[in-house]
Structures are given as C-alpha cells and as structure tokens.
Amino acid sequence: MNRKKAFQIIVTLPVVVYSLLLILIPIVYVLFLSFLKSDSFGGIEYQFTLENYLMIFDIIYIKILLKSFIIGLLTTFICICISYPFSIFLMDKSETKRNLLIKLVMIPFLTNSLIRTYGWIVLLRKSGVVNTTLSSLNLIDKPLNLMYNNLGIIIGMVYTLLPFMILPVYSAVSKIDARVIDAAKDLGANKIKRFIHIIVPETLAGVFNGSLMVFIPAIGYFFISDILGGGKIMIVGNLIKNQFLTARNWPFGAAISIFLIVFTFLLIRIYKKIGGKLDELGGL
Amino acid sequence: MKRKIILLLLILLMSCSCSKETTRELNVLNWTSYIPDEVIHDFEKQYNIKVNYGTYSSNEELLAKISSSKEGTYDLIFPSDYMIEVMKQRGLIDKLDKSKLTNYSNINPLFLNQEYDQYNEYSLPFLMATTLLAINTENIHDNITGYNDLLNPEYQNNIVLLDDQRIVIGAALQSFGYNMNDFSDEHLEDAYEFLMNLKKNVKAFDSDSPKTFLISKEVDIGLVWNAEGILAREENPNIQLVYPKEGYALSMDNYVLVKNGHNQDNAYLFIDYLLQDDVAQKIIDEYPYISTNKNISNLSDTELNSILKNGSYVTNSEINGENGIRKFDKLWARIK
Amino acid sequence: MEKKNKTLRNLFIILVYTFLYLPIVILVVFSFNASKMNIVFTHFTFEWYAKLFQNKDLLEAFRNTMIIAVVSTAVSTVIGTMSAVVLQKYDFKGKDLVNKLIYIPIVIPEIVLGIALLSVYTLFHLNLGMFTLILSHIAFSIPFVITSVRSTLTQLSPTYEQAAYDLGAGKIRTFFDVTLPLIMPGVISGGTLAFTLSLDDVVISYFTAGPGSNTLPLKIYSMIKTGITPDVNALSSLMLLVVIIVLVSITYIQSKSIQKRGKV
Numbered sequence: 011m012n013r014k015k016a017f018q019i020i021v022t023l024p025v026v027v028y029s030l031l032l033i034l035i036p037i038v039y040v041l042f043l044s045f046l047k048s049d050s051f052g053g054i055e056y057q058f059t060l061e062n063y064l065m066i067f068d069i070i071y072i073k074i075l076l077k078s079f080i081i082g083l084l085t086t087f088i089c090i091c092i093s094y095p096f097s098i099f100l101m102d103k104s105e106t107k108r109n110l111l112i113k114l115v116m117i118p119f120l121t122n123s124l125i126r127t128y129g130w131i132v133l134l135r136k137s138g139v140v141n142t143t144l145s146s147l148n149l150i151d152k153p154l155n156l157m158y159n160n161l162g163i164i165i166g167m168v169y170t171l172l173p174f175m176i177l178p179v180y181s182a183v184s185k186i187d188a189r190v191i192d193a194a195k196d197l198g199a200n201k202i203k204r205f206i207h208i209i210v211p212e213t214l215a216g217v218f219n220g221s222l223m224v225f226i227p228a229i230g231y232f233f234i235s236d237i238l239g240g241g242k243i244m245i246v247g248n249l250i251k252n253q254f255l256t257a258r259n260w261p262f263g264a265a266i267s268i269f270l271i272v273f274t275f276l277l278i279r280i281y282k283k284i285g286g287k288l289d290e291l292g293g294l
Numbered sequence: 295m296k297r298k299i300i301l302l303l304l305i306l307l308m309s310c311s312c313s314k315e316t317t318r319e320l321n322v323l324n325w326t327s328y329i330p331d332e333v334i335h336d337f338e339k340q341y342n343i344k345v346n347y348g349t350y351s352s353n354e355e356l357l358a359k360i361s362s363s364k365e366g367t368y369d370l371i372f373p374s375d376y377m378i379e380v381m382k383q384r385g386l387i388d389k390l391d392k393s394k395l396t397n398y399s400n401i402n403p404l405f406l407n408q409e410y411d412q413y414n415e416y417s418l419p420f421l422m423a424t425t426l427l428a429i430n431t432e433n434i435h436d437n438i439t440g441y442n443d444l445l446n447p448e449y450q451n452n453i454v455l456l457d458d459q460r461i462v463i464g465a466a467l468q469s470f471g472y473n474m475n476d477f478s479d480e481h482l483e484d485a486y487e488f489l490m491n492l493k494k495n496v497k498a499f500d501s502d503s504p505k506t507f508l509i510s511k512e513v514d515i516g517l518v519w520n521a522e523g524i525l526a527r528e529e530n531p532n533i534q535l536v537y538p539k540e541g542y543a544l545s546m547d548n549y550v551l552v553k554n555g556h557n558q559d560n561a562y563l564f565i566d567y568l569l570q571d572d573v574a575q576k577i578i579d580e581y582p583y584i585s586t587n588k589n590i591s592n593l594s595d596t597e598l599n600s601i602l603k604n605g606s607y608v609t610n611s612e613i614n615g616e617n618g619i620r621k622f623d624k625l626w627a628r629i630k
Numbered sequence: 631m632e633k634k635n636k637t638l639r640n641l642f643i644i645l646v647y648t649f650l651y652l653p654i655v656i657l658v659v660f661s662f663n664a665s666k667m668n669i670v671f672t673h674f675t676f677e678w679y680a681k682l683f684q685n686k687d688l689l690e691a692f693r694n695t696m697i698i699a700v701v702s703t704a705v706s707t708v709i710g711t712m713s714a715v716v717l718q719k720y721d722f723k724g725k726d727l728v729n730k731l732i733y734i735p736i737v738i739p740e741i742v743l744g745i746a747l748l749s750v751y752t753l754f755h756l757n758l759g760m761f762t763l764i765l766s767h768i769a770f771s772i773p774f775v776i777t778s779v780r781s782t783l784t785q786l787s788p789t790y791e792q793a794a795y796d797l798g799a800g801k802i803r804t805f806f807d808v809t810l811p812l813i814m815p816g817v818i819s820g821g822t823l824a825f826t827l828s829l830d831d832v833v834i835s836y837f838t839a840g841p842g843s844n845t846l847p848l849k850i851y852s853m854i855k856t857g858i859t860p861d862v863n864a865l866s867s868l869m870l871l872v873v874i875i876v877l878v879s880i881t882y883i884q885s886k887s888i889q890k891r892g893k894v
Contacts, residue, residue, distance in 0.1 A: 017801065022722055025713035029731040032769035036746035037734065043749060053361075070628050096646050099639040111643075113877065118650050120873040123830050124850045125866040128858060129653025132660065136512045139656060155451055158498045158512075169649070222737070230739030233832050237854055240498025241457045244630045247741050247833075254745050254837070256354045257623045258361060264749070267742040274738050288733050289777045321841040326856050335686060346842030349852060362748075364755050367841060502855035 037271070043264035054260060062265035071249065071266075078245040081160065081235075082228040085167040086221045089175035092168075093220065097180040098209070101188075112180060119173050127166055127237050134162060134238075158240030166234040171227060175220035178290065182216025183209065215286040222277055222291065229270070246270065318343040320560040321368045323359060325547065326351055326502045327522075328372070328421065329568070330580040337567050343560050351501040352458050353377040354623075360386050360552060369555030370564060372547045375410040376460075376608045378417050381550070388551040389415050394562045397569035402588035404598075405546065410607070417548035420568070421577070422584040424605050425461055425543045427536040428505075428523040430514040440539040441469035444515065445488075449495040454507040454516040457499035459626040460608045461543050462489065465517060468540040475609040482625060489629050499630075508533060519545075524582040537604065544605035546586075654870065661863035678860040679868075685861055691849035692865070694760065698845060699828040702767035707821040709768075710775025714816075715809070717776070718783050732773045743770060744837035751838065758840025766838040767828045774827065775820035782816030 044062055047055040065071065100108055118126065133139045134156040141153040156162060186209065194204050232247030244252075246266065253263030282288070318341075326349040334345050350356045353374050360368060361384065373381060381387045392398050392414070405419040429438050436446065444453060455462050464474030466485035476482075497513050500506075504518040508526040516523070520535070527533040549565045551558055567573055574587040584601070585592055593601070661679070665672040682688065717729060735743055747766050748758075756762055790812060794804040810817070832847045839848055853862055 018720055018722075021712060022716050022720060024709045025716055025732075026722075026724070026728060028709060028713070028769075028772060029728045032747070032765070033731045033734050036743070036750045039750055039753060040742070040746045070624065074627070092646060095639075095642055099643055102636070102639065110881075113881065114647065115650065117870075117874065117877065118654055120826055120877075121654065121870045122847060122850060122866055124832060124847055124854060125657060125862065126653050128850070128854050128862075129657045131854075132656050133653060135510060137510055158451075169653070172650070226737065226739050230741040230833065232741065233836075233851060240500070242493070242496060242499050242630055244627065247739070249627070250741050250745060251836075252623075252627075254362075254748065255358050256352065257620075258354075258358045259620075259623075260362075260749065263745060267745055270742055271738050278733075278737055289780060291733070291736055291777075319842070323841075326852065331687065344842070348841055348844075351855075362752055363840070364752070364757055367757060500855075502852075503857045506857050 040264045040267055043261050044268045046261045048259045048261045059261075062262045063269075065262055066265060066269060074244050074249050075246060077243070078229040078247075081163060081167065081245060082225045084164055085171060085228045086175075086225045088164070088168050089172050089220065089224050090179075090217060092172065093175045093179040093217075094183075094209075096176060097183040100180065101183065108184075112177075115173055115176055123170055124233065124237075126169065127234060130162075130166055130169065130238060131157065134165070157238050158242070160239070160243065162238035162240075163235050163243060163245075166238040167228045167231065170231065170234065171224040174223035174227075175217075178216040178219040178223070179213060182213035186212050214284055215281070215290075218281050218284060219286055219290055222281060226274055226277070318557070318560060319346060320344070320370065320557050320564055321346045321348075321555070322561075322564070323348045323350055323356060323368050323371045325349065325372060327581055328547075329577060333568075333573055333576055336573075337564060341560075341563055341567075343563065345564070354459070357381065357386075365554050366552075366556045368552045369557045370561040371550050371552055372420055373417075373550055374545045374547050374608070375408065378411050378548060378550060382411075382416055386553055387416055388553050388555070388558070390418060390549070390551060391562075392418070395566050395569065397566050400569050400571060400574070400587050400589060402586050402591070404588075405586045408546065410546075410609075411548070417550050418565070419586040420547050420549050421581075422586060423545045423547065424520045424537075424584070424601060425456065425465070425517060425545075426520050426523050427538055428508055428516045428518050428526055429534045429536060430508060430511070430530065430532055431534050432530075432532045433511075433514045438515070438536060441465055441488075442540075444495060444517075445491055447494070449515060451495065451497045452513050452515055453492070453495045454498050454500055454504045454513045454518070455492075455496055456504065456517060456519070457501040459622045461545075462499075462517070463622060463625060464543055464608060465538070466492070468538070468542075471540065474541065474543060474606055477621065482621065486625060486628065493629065505529075519583070521581045521583045537601070542605050544602065544607050546607070657863045658867045658870070661860055661867045663860060666859060678864040681859075682861040682864045682868075687844070688846075688849060688861065688865065691844045691846045694763075694843055695829060695846040698760065698763050698767055699825055702764050702771055702828050703821055703825040705764075706768045706771035706775050706824050707817060710772045710820055710824075711779050711810075711813070711817050713772065714776045714779035714783055715805070718780065732776055735770045735773045736777070740770070740831075740833040741837075744834040747834065748837040758838060759843040762838045762840065763835060763843055763845065766834050767831065770831070770834060771824035771827060774823045775817075778820030778823060779813055779816040782813045786812055 043054070045058055045060070047057045047059045047061065049055050066075075100111060103111065131138070135141070136153045136155075138156075140156060141150070144150045145153065157165070190208055191204060194208055199207065229245060230247040230250075232245065232251045235243050235245045235248055250263050250266050253259045253266070278288075281291075320343050322345055324347065328349075329347075334347055337343070338345055348359075348368075350359060353376070356371060356373055357377060357380060360371065360381070371387075378387070395418075398418075401419060405422065406414055408419075411417045427438060427444075434449075436443065438444070463482070463485050466488040467474050467476050467481060469488055470481070470484050472481050472484075498507060503522070504516050505522040505526040507513045508516050508518075508523075509529045516526075518526075523533070523535045527535060549568075551561055555561060568577070569587070571587060571589045574585055575590050578585045578590070578592055582592065584598070591598070659671065662674050662676070663671050664675040664677065713732070717725065744766075747762075747769060751758060751762050786809070790808050791804055794808045799807065830847060831845075832851060835845050835848055836851075839845065850858075850862060853859070
C-alpha cells in the first residue's frame, strides 16, 4: 500500500511542479508586479498602488488597445470569411483528396514564420512583386501602398493565423451529417437558409475556437506590426514589449498583461458556454 | 530505451552548459550595423575568444537590457554620450583602466575629455554618428534644407525617420529653433504638434537599416544616421545628403565596461583590437561613420570642425531633476 | 449552372492556396537570384546555398534552435504524456487547479507568458541563455502534449489495461507494454506539435534569450531589420524541403500501414 502511494506521488510530482513553477508562480508574480510602483530609475518600489491600472485608461493607451482590438477583430473576421467557404467547398472532394488538401494547408506553417512574413515584404513593397506585376499589366500607374500601414499588418496577421481558423472550422463542418443537409435541400431550403440554420449552429463552437486562436495572438504579435507596419503602428504586443524592453516600466507592462489575461478568461468563459471544449483549443 | 535517450540528452545538456564555462568568452552588446561580422570573426580566431555579440537599436533599449539582466551577464557595451551618465548614476558600469590598452594613443584627442565623461574615467570614444537628411533627387526636385521643409503635403508616405525618441523629438524641437534638449512642457507640446503633422508623411520609423527604405525606393526622404545615408548614396548616386539648417544630433558611441562583467580582460583585448588602425579602417569601410582613430580620419579637419560646430549632443534627460525619460516615453507613445 | 458553380468553388480553393504559398514560392525563387537585394530577379545562381554554409552566425543560431527544440520536445513529451495519464487516473489534492493551470499557456497571449517567465527568471537571478530558453519552451509545449495525449486516452477502452493486470503485469509494465503503444499516435502528434512550436517560436524566445543563445527565429528577426541576405532564403528553402520530405514519408508510411491492415 505504502509503495503504491509512493509511486503515485512520484509520477504526480512532475505535473504539479511544472504547473506551479512555470505557470502559477510566473502569473502570480506578474499580478504582484502590477500593483507595485516603478521608480524613475526603471526599478521597482515595493509599495502598493493602483496607478498602473489607472494608467491603462489614459487616452493614449485606450487608443492603442482599441486599435489592437480592431486589427484583431478584422483579422478574425477575414479568417472566418475564408475558412467557411473553403471548408464547405472541400466537402465536394473525396476523403483522400481532402486529407491531402488539409495537409497542404499545414505545410507553409511548418516553415519559419518570420521568413514567411519577410516573403510578404518582398511581395508587398513599393518595388515588390505585386506592384511590379500590376504596373506591368498597366492596371495601376502609381505603386499601391500595401504595407507599412494597417493593411500590411492585417495581411500578415491573416496569413500567419489562418490555419488556426481553417482547421477547427473544417473539422466542425466535416462532422455535419450530409443527410441533414440533403433533407433540408429536399424540404426546399435554399443555400443561405441551409447555411444559417444548419451549418452555423453546428459549427459555432468550432468557429469560436478558431476565433480565440486567431484573435488572442493577433493582439500580441508585435513582430508582425513591427515588420509590416513600419514601426509606426503600436498594438498591445508592442506596448507590453516596450514597457519591458525599452521604457523599463515593468509594473505598467504587468498591469496590461493582467488586463489581457482577464480578457482572455472572459472569452474562454463564453466559449465554454456555447459548448466548446478546452481540449480542442489550439489542437492542430 | 526511452530513458536511455533522455539520460543521454541530459548529459548532453549538462556538457553543453559546462563546456561553456571553460572556453574563453566575451559578451558584447552593440548597435546594429556597427562592427562588420568579419572583424569579430578575425578577433575570435586571433585570440581564441568566443564573442557573443548582441545588438540594440536605441540607448533606451540598451539601458533596459543592462538594468534588467543579472550582474555579469554582459561585459562590453557601446552607449552614447548621454547614456554614460545615466548608467553611471545607476551604478551599472565600471571604470576603465586605460593603461591596459596599448593602442590608446590612436584615439584622436579631439574626442577625449568631453562633457559627458570629463576625464574619460568610464568611457573611450569608439565611433561618432550624426543625423542628416538623405534625399533622392530623382523624385524630389525641391530644395530641402531643413526639418520644416519635410512638412510639404506632397511628401505623403515618403519619409523614413529613425526609430529613436530622443533623436526624432529632438529634431522636432530644433525645427522651432529650440534646443534639442529642451524639456519644457510647452516646447514639447510644440514638438508633438510638429510630429503629428509630419506623421502623415512618414512611411516608417526604423533605426536598424533606414538605408534599405531609400535604396529600394520605398521612400525618397530619410532622417538617418550619416553612415546609412552614405551607404544609400553609394547604391544610388542620386541621393543627396543634407545637414539640416536648424541643427542635427551628434552621437558619440563609447567603449564602456559593464559592472562586474565576468570577462573584462577579454573586453580590454577586444577594445585594443578595435583601436588598431587597420581594424578601425575596416569598420569605417563598411559602416562609414566618423572614426575616432586619429590615423585614419575619413574627413578633413575643416569638415569635421564644421560638423562638430553645428551639431548638438543629446544630454541626460534627468539632469534637470525632471523625469525626462518618462516624459519622452509617453510623448513617443502618443505620437505613434 | 452546376458546372459553373463547381469551377467557381475550385477557383476559390485555388486562390486560398495561392495566398498560402505565394510568399514561400517567392522566397524559394529568390534564393536562386544573383542579385542581393531581393527586388528583381537578375539571373540564376547557387551562390547563396554555398554562402549559407559559411555564415557562422546563422549556422550557430540553427544549432541552438535544434538543441532547444530537441531537448524541450523530449522533456515535454515525457512529462506531458506522464501528466496526461496521471491526470486521468489519479485523484490528488489540487488536481482541479492543475487541470486549469495547464490550459493557461495555450490560451493566454504568448507575450504575456514571455514577460511572466522573464520576470520570474529575473526574480530568481537566473542567467538568461540556453537554459532559460529550454525551460521556457518546455513551459509552453507541455500543455499541447497533454491535450494531444489526453484526446487518445479518452478513446482508450480500459479493458486492455484490465487484461494486462489480470495477466499479472505490474503498473509500469502495463504502461509501457499496453497503454503507451495504444496512445502512441497522441504522443507522436503532441511531440511533433511541441517540436514545430519550438522551432518557430519568436515571442517567448525574444524575452528569455540571453547572450550567446541566439535562435534562428531571433537571428532572422534581426536580419529582417538590418537587411536580409538571400542565404536566409536558401536556408528556409532547405528547411522547407526537409519538412516536405518528412511529411511525404509519414503520409507514405501511414498509407502503407493502412493498406497492410486492410489486407489482414
């Protein structure tokens, strides 16, 4: 009996140690930091304050938050608009073909994401492939501004995060019983009605799963806004990064992080309410 | 089987981290695009020292890295003038022992004993940079002489600025004829207005390689470091370099030892190596800043004197007892 | 009408793939381009592939990345698999909390985990470097392994293990001889996921790297900022080639084994 107990403790230890040491303590420490004062030397004063949270509501930072949320929402929306028809159209194909095509979605994402982002610079810049092609076809007479602006950031975000939407949406769509759709067809429901009344409710959890996995990274991926935004557009990711790596105001950076964590938990709550499972999040 | 693999990996890991202790190392943090890779590799070969070379793009970033990392993480850094005082006040740096440098005499005395480190106790000059305007005259036919000319609405999305708060806000202050180290709220508010107007014309903020924007013709105008401008002109002879009439920034970057660095002896070797004439030459061949080596000056004395006369150094923003850095940070976030 | 519809649908699918592959194809094409600037294609060359093997810094970053990915994947696969089994089989105090905690790295923005780990490393005066990088990669990989293994575990019928016990096998023996082979697909896919996440991580590495521990993504990030040279294109083309070879052979082996099973 004792040996059994000892064995159980030994095998349980790693996961407990891991979740305490590398998850709980770091997060609790950030929470602790967020209530401390920062001194003008960039150090931390051990003195309680709510200043950092109040600072988030300064109009400068509210604007940055809003901008990030808009970029994140647009990215999510575009990903949904691509993933739905893509998954539905894929259903026409045979199963082996479908499996192959889904693997093909994954391959680009097994290469370095920065390299792919760099690929977009080569494509989108003023003298880039897109502009030169368009002007040689006489479609434009002045190069388009495709990057170093919000458009560039959104293209980069959609590109980087698209598979996280396609996969859950596809797996939800593929689970819909084809007979239900046929029955609806027989009953005279047109395409739009079939989409709204059958496909949407059946795939809601999948779409929300995808939306979480797209939206949350999108507000934090500072490297995309850095590279494709020309360093003039700040999203929450850049803001946090700056507090830790240039402005040396760790407590403020910590407060924004806690704000993001709380926000994420709210979204997860909604996800669970509509029947989503945590285990399916981020599953590739 | 699996356990054996894990054991093997653990041993591998340990041997990795142990072997590091025994090889000779030097941990350097320097500005991006400042020392050619070749120079570092030659030094590594010659002295059998492994140089872990990291980079930063602004003094503020350097300060954050040094103050948040464990003591002894870095050995040698290259802060600019005003940052030396800031770091000294915070006890982040050590004094330099000039007697350990055999090539000390190669330094041009003109750059020694400056205000920011009166007797060069903590620093020795490495390279000097200035800001200037680079203009592609293929597409810009106006005569641009200063910062106010950049507000021309025709230049929409056509300017690259350094991603450096002190430099850019400083330039905005200079455009009104103020000192670039003016911290009064009123004048900073003017600078803010100026930059918000200018922002419509700004395509990007970049400190690491603004020349790329000019060379690839992404923009026609840049407020850039002098070497970046010169390199852009080498690729495209139509690029003209202009020292703004309202003034511009001077920036002297210095060898500085980080407090209690583990490899300070190696740092001295590296400094001494960089002070050699042939090495200094290699550096300015690739990055044509203003060399502090008296034997290989790339400018005539009159040119150099005129550059020094009209430019101004960024000063320590905390000198006036005001919390300057925070002010600049917030203003910068507002602009972006 | 139906036919036209079908062409439109296929066209949409093709467009999506074009979007997905365009930047990659461009990079591969430019890796054979003689011009250094990545702007116009001048003429064909293998020069950059040769240069790649002389670029010491890039190769060192590649080596670091591989060490981190292999070690962190190995550790997180073992701990993750163990954890998934333990969390399913045993009850212990605080299990609920642990069960909640392990989702945090999956759902919160990476940057938050990055700064949280950085803060704690600073608090405990750890030297930033390879060790902290590996630790951080383990931190974000384990949850993915756990969820992946757990999904196969829940489908597992307890009768197999019961049979093993009945035949007198001990716990450990049962695990290695019965349970592990059955959940292997979950372990492998979890491990693969951990490996790819580690290879590509920018955000968390950005905060937890130190001197001498440049990883490939960090190196590429700084190169993008200072002007990229085509040897990076060459490197990514090679990496892409490796990925495709691995994927194709996995698919091939899988289809072979399905055929075999079909025959029996």
